[in-house]
Structures are given as C-alpha cells and as structure tokens.
Amino acid sequence: TTGLESCIIGGGQWRKVQGYINPFWLVLAASLAAALYAAFCLQESVEQRKPAKLLTLSHYRAVYRLYTAPEHPSSRRKLALYSLAFFLLVTVHFGTKDLFVLYELGSPLCWAAELIGYGSAATYLAYLSSLGGLRLLQLCLGDTWVAEIGLISNISGLVVISLATTTPQMFTGYGILFLSMAATPVIRSKLSKLVSETEQGALFASVACVEGLCSLVATGVFNSLYPASLHFMRGFPFLFGAVILLIPAAVIG
Incomplete structure (x- = not known):
C-alpha cells in the first residue's frame, strides 16, 4: 500500500510534466520484472503434488x-x-x-x-x-x-x-x-x-x-x-x- 501511494502521488506530478506514455512504460517494466522474479527466483512451495480431478462438482x-x-x-x-x-x-x-x-x-x-x-x-x-x-x-x-x-x-x-x-x-x-x-x-x-x-x-x-x-x-x-x-x-x-x-x-x- 505504501508503494502504491508513492506511485500515485508521484504519478500525478509525472503525468503533469511528461504526459501519460512514460508512466505506462514504467508500469510495463515493473510488471515484467515481477513476472521474471516469480518465474525464476521463487521456489515451489508444494513439494508433493496430490492427484486431483480436472472437472468435479x-x-x-x-x-x-x-x-x-x-x-x-x-x-x-x-x-x-x-x-x-x-x-x-x-x-x-x-x-x-x-x-x-x-x-x-x-x-x-x-x-x-x-x-x-x-x-x-x-x-x-x-x-x-x-x-x-x-x-x-x-x-x-x-x-x-x-x-x-x-x-x-x-x-x-x-x-x-x-x-x-x-x-x-x-x-x-x-x-x-x-x-x-x-x-x-x-x-x-x-x-x-x-x-x-x-x-x-x-x-x-x-x-x-x-x-x-x-x-x-x-x-x-x-x-x-x-x-x-x-x-x-x-x-x-x-x-x-x-x-x-x-x-x-x-x-x-
């Protein structure tokens, strides 16, 4: 929440100076960084996978x-x-x-x-x-x-x-x-x-x-x-x- 507030406050000033394009590039870069971190740095928490049905009520x-x-x-x-x-x-x-x-x-x-x-x-x-x-x-x-x-x-x-x-x-x-x-x-x-x-x-x-x-x-x-x-x-x-x-x-x- 703190990071979100900082982005929102700074985002208003940034959009005022440079418009809307550059802030969206930052959002894209941050999203890609988070995706890469989750894919290659985080370890799997479930050691043994249990069998489960794909379709069940x-x-x-x-x-x-x-x-x-x-x-x-x-x-x-x-x-x-x-x-x-x-x-x-x-x-x-x-x-x-x-x-x-x-x-x-x-x-x-x-x-x-x-x-x-x-x-x-x-x-x-x-x-x-x-x-x-x-x-x-x-x-x-x-x-x-x-x-x-x-x-x-x-x-x-x-x-x-x-x-x-x-x-x-x-x-x-x-x-x-x-x-x-x-x-x-x-x-x-x-x-x-x-x-x-x-x-x-x-x-x-x-x-x-x-x-x-x-x-x-x-x-x-x-x-x-x-x-x-x-x-x-x-x-x-x-x-x-x-x-x-x-x-x-x-x-x-």
Missing part, C-alpha cells in the same frame, strides 16, 4: 452445504446475514472507488492530474489507517463495536464527499474515511468463527465468489447510476452507497 457441493447444513441452523442463518453484510459493504467500496476520479474531474471540483494523484493517495491511505485503527480499537472494544465504528466512518465520509463542492471539503471526506476499511476484516473474522475447521476452505471459496459478484454488481449499478444522476446531484451515488451501508450496520449490530 465437489467444491460447489461443499459451498452449498456450508449454507444449508441443518446441524446448526442459527449459525447458518448468521452466516447468510454476515455474507449479505459483506456483499453490500464490498459492493459499495468497489462502486464508489471507481467513481472518485470522475467526480473529481467534473464541475465544481475540476481537479488536475496533481490533485487527482493526491486524492487517490488519500483513498489508499485508508487501508493503512484502518489497519492501525483496527489494532488499537481491538485493545479496548469488541469486534462488533470496531465494525460499527468502521461503518460509521465509511458512511460519514461518503456523505461528506457526496456534498463536496470545494477541494477542502473533498479532502475532509477522505479524512473521515480513515477507518472505512476496518469493518471488512471484522466481518471475515465473524464468518470464520461460524464454521468448523474442515469448512474453512469452503468458506474462503464462498467469500471469493462473493467478492467477484461484488465487482460485477458494483460496476453495473454505480457506473449506471452516476450518469443518470448528474442532472440533479453529482454526488448521489456516494449518498446512495452511504444509505446501503446502513443495512450491514444493522446486521452486525
């Missing part, structure tokens, strides 16, 4: 049984509710993140490449601040309260951003989002505690499927909502996301 059945097993109906109900909360939270995160640059480029903000770089860095800074805040809050609060505080930070920041008309207001919204990512690991932890050790793999697969679905839904909903709401409120998608996050807050609470 066992993995899908394991995920299905995860939510339908009748042994612990209350745990399965909580599992479904927490999965719904995770789906809504990650969908809002993906959807709003895709719109920040468009929102900053338009009127009345009209940011240049330099300010967009700073704004993107502030967005990724929330990952670091949420990690530190999560550790500190867990020293004196339970997981439920930590998740609620993270959701409050997320909702408040999105509301401020939706109403922002000046650069200071926009950065104030970014500042309020400093704990916005704290709720996601807490929900993952709660999900993990609801299943047995033998079901952890199926749970991880289920969470990965939910994340993929979140990306698909977020792109379709928020990217369609933004142009449709320009004529009455440019920041409406962020306000819409804040309202949606009230559902995970109610589920966790």
